[in-house]
Amino acid sequence: MKFHATILIELKEGILDPQGRAVEGVLKGLNYPVEHVRVGRVLEMELEAKSEAEAKETALSIAKALANPVMEVYTLEALKALQEVG
Amino acid sequence: MKIAVIVFPGSNCDRDTQWALERSGLGTDLVWHTQGNLEGYSAVFLPGGFSYGDYLRAGALAKFSPVMAEVKRLADRGYPVVGICNGFQALTEAGLLPGALLANTNLHYTCKEVLVRVERDDLPFTSVYQPKQILRLPIAHGEGRYYADEETLERLEEGRQVVLRYVEHQGQGGNPNGSLADIAGIVNERGNVLGMMPHPERAVEDVLGSVDGQGLFESLKRALEIVA
Numbered sequence: 001m002k003f004h005a006t007i008l009i010e011l012k013e014g015i016l017d018p019q020g021r022a023v024e025g026v027l028k029g030l031n032y033p034v035e036h037v038r039v040g041r042v043l044e045m046e047l048e049a050k051s052e053a054e055a056k057e058t059a060l061s062i063a064k065a066l067a068n069p070v071m072e073v074y075t076l077e078a079l080k081a082l083q084e085v086g
Numbered sequence: 087m088k089i090a091v092i093v094f095p096g097s098n099c100d101r102d103t104q105w106a107l108e109r110s111g112l113g114t115d116l117v118w119h120t121q122g123n124l125e126g127y128s129a130v131f132l133p134g135g136f137s138y139g140d141y142l143r144a145g146a147l148a149k150f151s152p153v154m155a156e157v158k159r160l161a162d163r164g165y166p167v168v169g170i171c172n173g174f175q176a177l178t179e180a181g182l183l184p185g186a187l188l189a190n191t192n193l194h195y196t197c198k199e200v201l202v203r204v205e206r207d208d209l210p211f212t213s214v215y216q217p218k219q220i221l222r223l224p225i226a227h228g229e230g231r232y233y234a235d236e237e238t239l240e241r242l243e244e245g246r247q248v249v250l251r252y253v254e255h256q257g258q259g260g261n262p263n264g265s266l267a268d269i270a271g272i273v274n275e276r277g278n279v280l281g282m283m284p285h286p287e288r289a290v291e292d293v294l295g296s297v298d299g300q301g302l303f304e305s306l307k308r309a310l311e312i313v314a
Contacts, residue, residue: 015233016264018193041142068143068179070186071233 003047003055006078007063010040015071046082055079087310088113090127092157092173094148095119099134099170099287106287107131110303112310119151128310129166130157132173134226134285144187144229145175154180166210166306167279171227174271174281183274183281184242185234187227191264195228199295201259202250202270202284209273210309211280212249214301220255221298223284225262230283232269239266247272250282 011017017038024037043066049055056079063074089107093100093116104114117124119137124130138147148154154176161167161182169177177183190196199222204215215221234242242248250271254260261268263283271282286299 015188016191018189018191022193066142066146068146068186070178070184070235071188 001049001051001055002082002084003049003052003059004078004080004082005045005047005055005059005062005076007043007045007059007066008040008075008077009043009063009067009072010038010075012071012073042077052079052081087128088115088126089129089131090115090117090124091131091133092117092119092153093133094135094137094151094176096137096139097133097135097172099172099285102285102287103131103133103170106290106299106303109290110300110307112303112307117153119148119153122152122156124153124156124160127160127165128313129168129306130160132157132167132169132176133287134171134173137172137176140172140229143175143179145172145177145179148172148176149180158182161274161279164276164278166309168211168306169279169281170285170287171225171230171283174283175229177279177281182279183272184238185232185272187229187283188231188233189229190227190231190262195226196230196262197224197226198262199223200225200262200270200284201253201255203253204249205251206246206249206273209249209277209280209305211273211302211305213305213308215305220253221250221284221301222289222296223286223299224288224296225284227263227283230263230265232265232267232272232283234266242269242272243267245275247275249273249280250284
């Protein structure tokens with residue numbers, strides 16, 4: 001079966017995020033009432049697995065390989081089975 | 087006695103590093119990152135540049151290159167391993183050095199000369215320098231802000247693993263990127279793996295504006311000659 005996975009990688013809380021700060025400055029300049037803006041990263045992929053449990057395991061293993069544990073945390077944001085076509 | 091200078095797709099200081107090493111009388115080979123064997127080399131350099139275009143994070147994809155397992159094996163056996171700039175980033179990503187290098191606080195890619203103080207002159211990379219000597223070296227990076235959690239930082243300081251620190255001297259220099267504890271370069275506990283953000287290979291001839299980087303290559307040569 002084919003699955004679509006969405007992985008979110010973010011800087012850990014408490015680590016200064018200059019990108020988030022720059023974006024926040026701009027948003028405030030546009031008069032949006034925002035604070036604590038953080039910029040993360042989204043990875044999307046299609047993967048092959050026999051079951052949803054296996055797909056989840058694979059996606060989490062990929063997230064772990066790609067995130068840097070010193071400064072980042074990862075979450076499996078979404079996982080859904082794709083309809084086989086044909 | 088030969089030194090391997092690893093070339094990743096996107097490395098761009100490989101030839102400068104080779105030049106600096108050869109100038110000091112050290113033989114070198116440029117070694118493509120898919121090479122799985124570094125047998126016979128006395129030391130390894132991971133040069134600066136933008137391995138894999140800095141995609142994902144600086145140095146993040148380089149850690150999966152086949153050569154990195156071999157770099158780790160040599161490091162574990164006590165061979166000198168040096169990562170400069172992107173090479174430093176790759177060494178932290180690969181877990182050969184603690185901590186990480188984050189985006190500069192000011193978000194600018196910063197290309198200029200800095201002043202760094204040699205905190206350790208008892209290493210194979212620094213033995214020809216004077217204690218606490220201040221070096222003028224160029225930096226060129228967007229992600230050079232050294233970060234480690236408090237516990238790691240304490241361990242680094244206690245173990246005297248900070249080798250180079252950004253300093254202000256006579257109104258010049260200072261911390262260019264927001265690095266914790268002004269850290270510009272560190273070694274592992276054993277003292278054989280060095281990572282540094284400044285570029286010593288760009289400071290080996292008068293015409294380049296500084297010769298302060300030359301000492302690193304001379305120190306290494308001296309150390310390798312003793313071993314050989």
